[in-house]
Amino acid sequence: GAAEVWKEFDKSKVYMVDLESGLHYLLRVELASHQTLEGEELKTFKDFVTVIAKLFPGRPSVVKLLETLLEWLVSLPLERIPYDAILDLVNNKMRISGMFLSDRLQWVGCQGSRPELRGYPCSLWTLFHTLTVQAAHRPDALANTGLEEDPLAVLQTMRRYIGTFFGCQECGRHFEEMAKESLSQVRSLDQAVLWLWSKHNQVNSRLTGALSEDSRFPKAQWPTPDLCPACHEERDGLHVWNEDRVLSFLKRHYAGPNISPKYAS
Template sequence: NYETCKEYGIHFYPTVRFFRAFTKQFTTGENYKGADRELQTVRQMMVDFLQNHSQESRPPACPPLDPVSSSDVTSLFDKKAPHYTAVVVESNNSYIGREVILDLIQYENIAVKRALNFDKSFLEKLGITSVPSCYLMHPNGSHGLVNSLKPLRSVFSSYLKSLPGVRRNFFHPLKIKPWKEFDKSKLYMADLESGLHYLFRVELATHKMLEGAELKTFKDFVTISAKLFPGRQPVVKLLETLQEWLVSLPLDKIPYDAILDLVNNKMRISGIFLTKRMEWVGCQGSRPELRGYTCSLWKLFHTLTVQAALRPTALINTGLEDNPRIVLEVMLRYIQHFFGCKACAQHFEEMAKESMDSVQTLDKAVLWLWEKHNVVNNRLAGDLTEDPKFPKVQWPTPDLCPACHEEIKGLHSWNEAQVLQFMKHHYDSENILYKYTESQTDSSDTELKDAREEKDKSLLEKPGGNRENVVLNQELIRDSESKLFNKLLGNHGPAKDSSKSAFESVNHQESRQSVIFLGIGFSNIDMSLCVVLYVASSLFLMIMYFFFRMRSKRWKVKYYRPSV
């Protein structure tokens, strides 16, 4: 849903937004600003929001949450109905009845209502001595109090769902991807590339315009990735092209759509590519919502810290080479500005404030991130986000690195020298497997090109085919490829003074000409000069050809000797 999140400006997860039914004008919804984000608090607040809808604007599928009267309940006695009717009797400040109603909204052959405990004679008639209680009316007309249930929402809902004939009225089966067997001692490029895809096309998409600290963070992240990422050549070339393009832009803010156009290779640059799907291998979870991107982001930054230590000269001439903490600092800033989990960002920032300044070497940066990752694992052990198939443990485990573990006076201790050696081996390019990346080919460009060529061919082959349509299509293609620069250079705010419009127009044209053509090194002026030189050289060759041709004819006439 990242396109929707982008449109509605949702930057962090989870975010709760309310949208009133039948709203005619576009709205980004109402933000939840409750006292806390505990599950029960949020759930009750959502119930209140639904119940406070006026009757005129209540969606047809939304069940009534207001309590029914005692007479309405007794009128149903001894009457046959095509479904069960359950009545939850509760106090005025209880939410159980309304929550059970919403729990059963997707189930057929049952209707759930709620009644309040104000009428004592009504309670005596039903045999209710304590609330909340559940009173059930069967389709055959029989009815009675369900005595064996604990007064809990989950118990009521589970019991009613288990009644004969009660079933969910629709079901959308989830597409479960087949499990991929993997070697946990190896690093998989599919995880790293899928993480980059999510980062560029999903997480970054919620920021429509990058400027200030966000733009600086993104530029630094792309720079260290372009220099340190040990990926396949097409991915590395994409990162390098993006880095050169960002460095060359004389702008203090960049629209995200322009970045996305380059990542998606709208300019048809040969040899660059980044997968457009997530293919988790070492980061796959037992359920779709577990592990995945967060796992790959850890792996990505571990890889970058190790590569910085293994190749200390890689960042020379980038302006980042003199800082041994640069990868950690970029990671911290990225998490602060872009990472969707706000609570996670706060925890990481607190850890960074405690000890990141003590990192003075590239090797220490590797160990610092390893240590803090284990701190996070320890904090999240047993959390709802933990994958039961991959419990949060201290890593590397003894089976991966026996030498990393020691015991001093009966207490576990880490051998950091061995840990560093293990990290440099595990996140080295030699330990990366490219299995499951073979199918990650970006065929969309090829398919689009083939379809376009087929269409042009069919137009040309028609007896009355309109060749102008082909030319027009090609012009539109060239125009679409230039939209990237139009986004960047088209309009950066209204003119403050009409007298300056001509001057600003000239500056605009000059800035447009000075922009490097996607970081390849050729500006518009360079391309124009190339065309002029090409035409001039062609004319020169043609003139020389005709000159020597005429001279050859004159020579033949002058020395012609007719035979006798």
């Protein structure tokens, strides 16, 4: 197709279009490779929808759509749900009542210099950082869902989502290895925010120079000093992170007021 026009953006912000396009891709494209959901897959999908319905800091029409999807999933007595039924709900039934998830994919902070670069995987990281930060800001948000009281709820849901549905299976394997190794050490909602940050940096460093790297967006340890100078320190001539500063930075960067509505239709 025709090359899209480059959209100027500010890398110190998070863009709602990226988050919404990520949800669009996830619900309408990624899930479509599963004809029916049942058993563990269905449980994983339900927990994922619970987490986004309760924590996604989105526009009212999108939050309403997620809440309706959740109510529907919870109330269904079925043990297997055909994917077509989920798609029909997301595409048709909800649209009638004004709940709406954009029907086109648009990347802004996640745009790549070629269509096969960045995009969805970038939005998925962005979504999960946003969700861990929301959970830390609103510890009661998951009350009465069966996921409350567990500081790992968001990360475990992400882990299961990535392992079950994420199209990049190699990514899923790598993520599972990291989770197995250290996820159980996470004891608080703040530690969950930092765990995801540190694992994402581990992935960044592994992927430096890989084919999937967009030369316009070279892999780097994040946040770079221009975004957060105070996050970086030197001890005995070596670079070290100031994790308190990193935590405050993440809790501001991925919070509602830093999510820009620019380009959102």
